[in-house]
Amino acid sequence: MAKSKPQHGHQNGKRPGVKSAAVTPVRRHGGRKVISFEDKQDAGSHDSDSEIVDHISKQEIQTRAMRLLKVRESLPVFQNKEKIMAHIKANPVTVLIGETGSGKSTQIPQFLMDEIMSIHKGAIAVTQPRRVAAINLATRVAQEHGCRLGHEVGYSVRFDNKSHKTRTKLKYLTDGMLIRELMLDRNLSNYKCIIIDEAHERTILTDLILGFLKELQTTKRKDLKVIVMSATLQADLFSKFFSNAPILFVEGRKFTVDRFYLPRPCEDIVDSVVRCAIQLNSSETTGDVLCFLPGQEEIDKAVAILNKVVPYLDESVPRVVAYPLYAALPPKEQAKVFDPVKGFKRKIVLATNIAETSVTIPGVKYVVDCGLRKVKVWRHQLGLATLLTVPVSKASVSQRAGRAGRESAGKCFRLFTESDYQQLPKQSESEITRCEITSPILMLKQYGVQDVVNWSWLEHPGKEAIVSGLKELYELGALNEQGRITEKGRKMALLPLAPHLSTVLINAHDTHVLPYVIDIVSCLTVENLVLNPLPEERDEVNERRRALCTLGSKHGDLIMLKELFDMYQALKSNVERQEWCKQLCVSQRGFKNVIKVREQLTGYMKRLYNQSEPQQTQGKSGLRKEDEEDANSQLLQPPDIPGVLKCFLYGFVKNTAIGMPDKSFRTTPTGEPISVHPSSMLFISGSSTGDDNSTGPCPAILYIEHVFTTKGYARSVSRIELAWLQEIASGVLKQSSR
């Protein structure tokens, strides 16, 4: 339910799109529901008809576009149209600093559509790091342009494509989707112009796209226009990368936010956040409060304290209502932050970084920022991730402050000193330098890049990271000894999975346990599927899960996921499913995604191994039924659990640990201690009276993730036998020495 507010905006006087919409034949377009678009800042344009866009007449579409034109003309970007367009026309690459509220994401693509596309053939792509943003922007721009969504203006995100191959001239897509398009058509021959929005966020995928575009522009696509949209702080980096491309600045329309610092550093951030919130509740007039804390633990603590304090507050101050907000929270709980509070009340939202970019909460006038965040850092030499609490960057701090000035002037309270602020890094460490990069390297190899170390990286991830990535891919059989991509590697690159999980699927296909394994892999790729129960419900929920998942309690989390998924699917009604999900503290939305992922993976696997079959453009059709039957017939037989777990072992040989006599585990690659994460089925609780006599202690474990927090934890853990480890580890060794 993450809601992201898109750049609001609107534009130009010519509107040839309206004309073309009227003359082009109407194409049947699925008739699916169109996601409604709300933008509170465009008061006055009562386009409540947005959700029935598919049914309203052309006349109405055009009338609305006319109405929106007025709002568009008032945007800062619109007033600088001539200047901006002159730059874009004169340069192959333009870096555009467009502040929030400038209308850059909605208007500039439309200027281009009008001015450039009328002469040339080809389309414009606008990339976004998040799905919701791509969908919302496309919906808005289609309205402004006076066309139906999916005709001249459309979008393409995973599982949802509202664009037409030839007809769509402006397409909003996630950066992952554009990477996929690059893999299929290395020259991006369909496009005349690529706009990379939110480039300053520096996601791995945006970084990769910029590298590909630079290379393309100097080789096969000298005519390709590139526009990089960024926040101020990163603009220089992009300009330098594209041989000193001009930087344009368009100011936004945000409100001023006053900043306050602490005179001296605070000791306990939770305590300080609560104090600050309570204090401003009594000193400030209307407006809600958004507090940034690093993680769930701190947030739950703060909410608990606030709830205790609230009854004792003076009656003259607004009643405080505290809401937690983090990704692992059940969607229903998350949605509560959008409820307006009635009466003499004030909303205080305590959130992680999720509220920095992904979720915009209406009504926020005050921001309390503890200045910390949690970040996962990959250690290449150790092959594990560490979860660290670190100070945020200046860029982050200003982004967070900006959350207070979306609707009116606001205030931001920083729980650190001004001199601490001066010492913050300008920018957070980019993803590409702190993450595992096996998948990006495989993409480069699939694209045809031989020398990955000397590729046109926007920021070089470091030789060490690349070497360990190459080694990993070689061990998975994706690369040969010369570092060239293998047939298997090509298959892996085409699957929308981490290379390790692709290996698992390919193996499952070869050993005929694919339907079973595909279900598990689908569950693993969906984030926040199995949620963390609240402390007071924890034991009950664990007990329920254990009682229902008999195989999972014995074999571990992978098998549990399969059991849960089967149970979920066997439920008849939505009401039943809802209740069941609540009882087990699992996400229904998550399972809906699992079904989508499974469908997609099943389709890809089918295509990978059925080359003779004609390629289906829109997936689906006929393929599914058969596979469901496969899966069902598999259900009837006792599943080959060793066979299933061995498939996973092929992708995760390095993620194994051997059980010691004292019931602790030591990892196989380095022998360091590792503990089963408490969220795992195989976590042995102290009070357990142990009916696990039947199975005995685990001789060895296999885990999908190794994360170091207070100590090394194995997550998504399965019980394996030592013999399997010997069998597969030696097999893998043989394969890599070939």
Place this chain on the structure above:
DNA sequence: GAGCACTGC
């Protein structure tokens, strides 16, 4: 006895 945030033909 513990869980930053995104995303894919």
